[in-house]
Each structure stands twice: as structure tokens, then as C-alpha cells.
Amino acid sequence: MSDSDIKGMVGELPCPEFPNPAFTPGKPLAQCRVAVVTSAALHHVDDEGFAARDDSFRILDAGRRDVQLGHWSPNFDRSGFAHDLNVVWPIDRLEELAARNVIKAVAPRHLAFAGNQDETMTSLRLDSGPAAAGLLIDDEVDVVVLTPV
């Protein structure tokens, strides 16, 4: 098994481009509430899993650690996450940073999408993506850490 071979294979997949990207000004970390959004298709054990090319998202409760990896792609290492969920969802690390006042707080809700989307990502861009942003804003999140698998 070669990680470089897999990266070479998936690196050729088409991606959208954003010629005029938005840029939100930064602010001091000690004033920031931080959430994680991952494309690992994580979900709680009692929540609905992900279908192939599922463009919806699941909510991860910051107080729970019972998460499963619902991604259907066979092309990434799974043992790391099985051993330590923080390697994908660094929830314990963020709580440690909040305890040290490096960040203001950890968000109560984190989000998971499935990374294997269709080429256009139309639904993600027009529907579930903005809906996820709205949920995070409702929780007064300032900073979002995005992690892939």
C-alpha cells in the first residue's frame, strides 16, 4: 500500500476554482470560539450514516466521543482514527487550548460532511454548505478548523 500512489490517483480528480474568494478578517484567538468541520463523514453511533455522494452533514456533540467513520472511500488509512479520534477530530486538543485560554471556547457543535462529492458540488455550495455556516454562526463560532481524510 502506498500513500503516494493513492495521492497521485486522487490528486488528478477535478476541483472547483474560486477566482474571487471571500476573506474574513482575523481576530485574536483568545476571543475566538472554535469549531471543527471535517469531511471524514463522522457521525454519532445513534445518528444516520452517510450514503454514497451524500451532500448533507451530521452534527457532532462536543460532549460526546462515540463517533464512527462513515466515509465509503477505501483509499485512506483508518487505523489512525480507530486508535485516536483526535487525528481527524481534534476535540480534546481544542478543549486543552480552551483550558489554557489560548482560544476563548470550543463550540458546542461540530460538523461532518462526506468528502466524496460530485464534481460540481452544486448542492454543497448552494444548500448544505450555507446551512452549515448558519448553524455555526448561531453557535457564535468565530473560527472553523477544516480537516479532510
Added chain:
Amino acid sequence: MSTLAHIFEQQGLITLTIGTVRPHIEKVRPPRGLVCDFPLGRPLGKPGDAQFQHDVLARLLALTAAEGPVLEDYPVTLADAEAAPLVCALPPRFSNNIHPAVDEAEGIKGAYERAVAQYGNRIGVGREIDVGQIPDAISAFVHIVEGADWRQAGIPGNPMRVAQDVRGYYQTAALVLADHSPGAWAGENWFYQHTETGKLMLELRSVLKAAGAPQSLWFYLSPGDRPA
């Protein structure tokens, strides 16, 4: 991930994106990105290493000070080739009356249950089949390799999803069978190279391809870099 970063920034959120596939993050150009040349599936780098994970987060969080779009490289590369092979003691053959792969799967059930109790069912069985169906699923795959039509072999669900559950069952069990934490891809290499069921899955992939089964059926039975 990088696409979501653009969507979130449009709504006023500050985003910090980890990218493990350089061509992707360089093309999509999230507002604040950190290229982490780590094995796929490990965006924070090292499982069980809080100090390393904190260092990655510190580099990432520092990007909030950027006054415009920024894409930086994390200075450490983690290569899968550096990972030590996973060493697992598999149980001895119990019954000579059933296929070795089925016998092996039944033999590690106790390890699987101990691993779930210790770590949780993070990558294990239950997305397509339950743990009691693992031997039947493997038996169905044996029938196909031995010549049965895949449509009539009794696979208890979508073949790709069943295959993922079987792989998750083994890799979860390996967490307590191993003498060390699995390195990147070590769990997969152990499964496909050193277990009867893993070898069966690769043979199944080749058999289905040769039989003219749809590519969507056989290709995802294992990671894509495996020969079929």
C-alpha cells in the same frame, strides 16, 4: 474541505484548512490553508501524540493573523514508508471443516469485541452488516472466488459496503492484537497481505474484474492502488 472554506468565509467565518493532497489545496486555494504532507486519513499527523497534534494546530491557528489569503507548508513530512509493519498474533486454525478465512474471522471475534470495548466502534462493523453476519459475508465471497455467480452468492448487502465492514472488523480487532499502535497504512497492509480474509478480498477483486462485473462493484473492494 477547501470548497467549504470558501462558502464559510462568504458567511463571515474565519476558516483554517488542512490539506493533505497538495494539488487539491493549491487549485481550490482556501483563504487560509496549511499543506500537511501526512498520510491520507491522518490530517493531524500522529494518532496518540498530543504534542504533535498541538503543534499542527498551533501552526494552523497562527494563520488567523494573516491579512490576506495564505497557503503555508507544515515543516514536517510524515511518510507511510516510515511506518513499522503491524505485527498481530492471529489465532491458530480452529476448524478444518470451514474455509481458512471464515475460521480466522470467527477466531478474532473476541479481539474485535475487546477493541470495541476499549476504543469504541469507530471503523468497525454495522454500516451494512452486523458482526454476526461477518462469517456469512466471507463465505459468500469464498463462493464467488470458487466460481459462483456474484449475483447469486448470497452476499448480505451491497458488496462494496460489506467489504468495508469486513475490513473494519479486522482493523478494529488489530488494535488489541498488535504489539504497538498501527503506523499509517500498516493496518491495511496487515489485512491485505497477512490475513486469509484480506488475501481473499484481493482475489475476489481480480475474479470479479475477470468475470466482467461492473467496475463500480469490484474496484472499491480494496484501496485503488491494489492490482486487480
